[in-house]
Amino acid sequence: MTAVGESATDLRTGGPSRRADGIAPVTSIPVTSMPVSSLPARSGARSLLGPGWPLTLLLALYPLWWALGLGVLVFPLAAVPMAVQLWRRHAAGRPVRLPPGFWLWLAFCATVVAGLAVLDVDPEGTVVAGFGDRITAVAFRLVQYAALTILLVYAGNLSTAVLTQRRLVNLLGWLFAVTVAGGLLGTFAGSFEFTSPFELLLPDGVRGKSFVKSLVHPYAAQIMDLVGDPAPRPAAPWGYTNTWGNNFCLLAVWFAVAAFAYRTSLRTRILAVATLVVSVVPVVHSLNRGLWIGLGVTAVFVAVRQALAGRVRSLIALGVVGAGLIVALAATPLGDVVERRMDNGKSNGVRMFLTERALAGFTESPVLGFGSTRNTVGGRNSITVGESAACERCGNFTVGGNGQLWQLLFAHGLVGTVTYFGFFGYALWRFRRDRSAIGLAGTAAIAGSFVAALWYNSLVTPLAFTFLGYVLLWRNEQTRPGA
Template identity: 65%
Template sequence: MTALAAPPAHTAQKNLTLPAWPITALLALYPLWWALGLGVLIFPIMAAPMLVLMLRRRAAGRPLVLPPGFAWWGLFLAAVVVSSAALGADPAGTVAEHASDRLISYGYRLGLYLTMTVLLLYAGNLTELELPRRRLVKLLGWLFVVTVAGGLLGMVAGTFEFTSPVEMLLPPGVRDKGFVQSMVHPYAAQIMDLVGGEKPRPAAPWGYTNTWGNNFCLLAGWLVVAAWASRRPLRKTIAVVVLGISIAPAVVSLNRGLWIGIGVLILYVAFRYVLLGKLWIIGAVVVAGTALVVALMASPLGDTVNARMDNGKSNGVRSFLMERAIDGFLESPVIGYGSTRTTIGGRNSIAVGESAGCERCGNFTVGGTGQLWQLMFAHGAAGTLGYLGFFAYGLWRFRRDRSPIGIAASAAIVTSFSAMLWYNSLATPLAFMVLAFALLWRNDLEGDA
C-alpha cells in the first residue's frame, strides 16, 4: 500500500488560521440581518461556522485556549442543563404545564448560551493578525451608531415596520406569536402608554426597548475608544456629534434603566481614570453633566424625564415578579426550575389575565424582568454563582488593564451588572458582554493594542 502524502505546508498553515469573517459579518452587517428578519437568529447561525473552524484548527494541531475563569462558565452551563430536570414543576401561583410545553423556551435559552460560549472562544482565540482588537472595537463602535440611528427612527417614525423575508417563510400560526414577531418582524419602536397616552419607545434594531437601552450602555464606550484611537480629527468630531444626538432617543425611550446605566458607566470610567492620576476627568464629568442638565431644562426633553419619573407604572409589576422570583428561588434554591414560568392572573387578582384585547394584562413572566431574577428562578444558586462568578472573576483578573480598551471593556461588564436588576441579557447584550470579556482576555495575552 502507498502511504498518504502529507498535506502541503501552506494547507496546514491555512487550517491553523481562524478567519475573522464570521465575527466581522455578524457585527458589520447586523442592520442587514435585522432587515432580513434574522435578528438575534444570526448569532447561532454564525456560531455554526465558528465552531467548525475552531474544531478544524484544533484537529490541525493548534489547541483551543480557554479564557481565565472558564470553570465558572462551565458551572453555569452545567447548572442550565441540570435545571431542565425541574421543567415539569409548577411553583405556587404559576400556570400548570407539562415539561414538554416548556422545552421550546428552555431549548432557546440553552442554545443561545451555547452560542455565546462559541462566540467567546472564537473571539478570544483570534490573534492580532487574524482580527486586530482595534478593528473589533470599531465594529462595536459602529453598532452604537446603528443603535442611535435606530433610536432616531423610533422617534420620528415610531409606527414604521415591515414584513421581513424570513417572516414571509414562516407559517401564520408561528409568525403571529409576539415572541416570534420580536425576532423576525422589523419595527422601529414599541408603542406603550407610560406617561399618559401611547408613545413610541425606540427599539430598532434590537427588538425591545429594554434591549435597546441595555445595548446603548454596552456599546457607547466603544465609539469613544475607536474615535480617540484614530488620528483623524474628523472621526472624533463625528463621535462627539453622535453622542450628543444620542441623548434625544435615550430620553424619549423613557428607559430609567438606561439612564441609571449611563450614570454607572460614567462614574466607573471616571473612577478608573482618577486611580490613574488623571484628575481632569472629574472636571470633564462635571462640565458634561452641567451641559446635559441645561440642555434638558431648555428643551422638551426635560419635561419627558419629569413625566417618566412621576409615572412608575411598571414598578408594581416589577416588584410583584421580583417577589415571585425570590419565592421560587427559596423553594428550589440549588437548581431552580429550568426556565421561566407564567403567573396565574396578575399582581392584584388571579382572575386578571391576558387576552386578545389586552396582551399585557396579567399572566406575567417570572424571570422576565431582569437577568438576575431569571438566573435565580430558572437555574438556582449554582447557575447564578457560575454566571456572576465568571464575569466577576474577569473584572478581578484583568483589573490591572489600564488601556482604553481594558477600561471600556470592564466598564461594559460593570454596567451590565447594574442592568441585571431590570434587563434580561439574551441575546445581544450577552453577546456584547462576552466580546468585552474577550477583549480583556486578548489584552492579557497580547499586551496593549
C-alpha cells in the same frame, strides 16, 4: 482615555503567517512602539470575507440580518462556521485557548442543562403547564447560550493579525451608531414596521405566535403608555426597548474608544461628538430609567478608575458633561419628558410583583431553580386577570422577565447565579490592572452589566457584547510583554 496599544502581530507586515482558519498560535509577541496609524490598509471586501469572516459578517452586517428577519437567530447560524474553524484548529494539533475562569461559565451552562429535569414542576402562583409546553423557549435559550459560548472561544482565539483589537473595537462602535440610528427611527417613526423575507417563509400558524413574531418581525419601537398617552419607545434593531437600552450602555464605551482613543481625523471626531449629542434624543424619549442609571454608573466607574490612576481630569470632564446635560434638559423639551417619566412609575408595581415572585420561587427551589421562567396566574392585583388579545399586558407576567438577576435566581437557583456572575466578576478582578482604553471600556461594560442585571435580561445580544468586551480584555492581556 489613554491611547490603545496593539500587539506586534497587528503592526508589522512581517508577522506570523496567517492560517486558513484565521486563529492565532498560542505564543505571544511583545508589544512594539509602532503607532496604530501604521496598520496596513485593507479593502472592504477582503476585510469582510477574509479569515475571521464569521465574526466580521455577524457584526458588520447586523442591520441587514435584522431587516431580513434573522435578528438574534443569526448567532446560532454564525456559530456553525466558528465551531468548524475551532475544530480544524484542534484537529491540526494546535491548542484552543479557553478564557480565564472558563470553568465557571461551563458550570453555569451545566446548571442550565440540569434544569431540564424540573421543567414540569409548577411553582406556587404560576400557570400549570407541562414539559412539552415549556421546552420550546428553553431550547431557544440553550441554543443561544451554546452559540454565544462558541463566539466567546472563537473570538478569543482569532489572531490579532487577522482581527486587530482596533477592528473589533470599531465593529462594536459601529453597532453603537446603528443603535443610535435605530433609536432615532423609533423616536420619530415609531409605527414603522415591515414583514421580513424570513417571516414570509414561515407558515401562518407559526409566524402569528407572539414569541416568533418578536424574533422575525422588524419594527422600530414598542408603543407603551407610561406617561399618560401611548408613545413609541425605541427598540430597533434589538427587538425590545429594554434590550435597546442595555445595548446602548454596553456599546457606548466602545464607540468612545473607537473615536477618541486611536489616532483619528478631526472630521471623524466631530462626527462622533455629533452622534453622541444626537443620541441624547432617543435616550430621553426611550423613557428608560435603567438606561439613564446605567449611563451614570458607567461614567462614574470610568472617571473613578482614571482618578485612581492619577488622571483627575476625567472627574473634571465628568462634572462638565453632567452640568452641560442638566442645562440641556432644563432648556429643551427633553427635560419635560424626563420629569413626566419620573412622576409616572407605572411599571414599578409590576416589577416589584415579579421580584417578589422570583424570590418566593427561589426559596422553593434554592439550589437549581425551576429550569426556566414561568407565567404568573393572573396579575399583581387579581388572579382573575389574564392576557388576552384585547389586553396583552394585563396578566400572566413572566417571572424572571424583569432582570437577569431575578431570572437566574428563579430559573437556575443559587448555583446558576453564583457561577454566572462569578465568571464576569473574575474578569473584573483578573483585568483590574489594565488601564488602557480597552481595559477601562471592557471593565466598565462588565461592571455596568452587573447593575443592568437588576432590570434587564442579558440574552441574546447584551450577553454577546459583554462576551466580546471580555474577549478584548483577554486579548489585551495576551499581547502584554511576558504574557
